[in-house]
Amino acid sequence: MAEPVVLVTGGARRVGAAIVRAAHAAGARVVVHCNRSCAEARELLAGLEPARPSSTAIVQGDLLDLARLAALVEEAAARFGRLDALVNNASSFHATPLARLDAAAWDDLVGTNLRAPLFLSQAAAPHLRRTRGAIVNIVDIHAERPLAGFLAYSVAKSGLAGLTRALALELAPEVRVNGVSPGAILWPDDGQAFPPAERERITVQTPLRRTGTPEDIAGAVKYLLFDAPFVTGQVLAVDGGRSIAL
Secondary structure: OOOOEEEEOOOOOHHHHHHHHHHHHOOOEEEEEEOOOHHHHHHHHHHHOOOOOOOEEEEEOOOOOHHHHHHHHHHHHHHHOOOOEEEEOOOOOOOEOHHHOOHHHHHHHHHHHHHHHHHHHHHHHHHHHHHOOEEEEEOOHHHOOOOOOEHHHHHHHHHHHHHHHHHHHHHOOOOEEEEEEEOOOOOOOOOOOOOHHHHHHHHHHOOOOOOOOHHHHHHHHHHHHHOOOOOOOOEEEEOOOHHHHO
């Protein structure tokens, strides 16, 4: 049986890199999409290749470039001659209070978090139908409970949750489509959106009283990709219980 091929967008770092490592450890061949983090993608895959030579590849592209999305999927499928799974992980995240929201920020946040997953899924669908594959979208608990000051991001993730369910209907029975909604996993790199006091408040508000790890998300993605043949149209919260405490 051929090793499955998984395309992970934004797979070079942070949660995306954990998903790549988990999929590879599960026996998949992985295609990592990157845009500005391709040096990190190459470093990540260099660490995976010794275990199974010629089991990884990279595709580069700007997910805001609508014309690039279908070609990106075709390049990924061509690397190993098939495509079994798509993980829509890449995401922009920055504050957009209503008074400061402009068209550029809206286009960036909706473009990466909703439009790109839609059109990548559209392009991947023929391949995934042939392989009876799966799509996993990385959503957010704030899809259901908007985050104050992050209007466009919350709206985009809410749309992604809806897209997950709609695609599950559109692509059944050949393709399963699910989502994972992270809670507090990794704080933003710049640290400005969540100062220490806010981080402490969020942690205390979480029933398990801690933040999660990228591996927590990767484990959920791995389950939905490879171990959940009768699960589709679901969005799994991996948040230490925070979504039930908000």
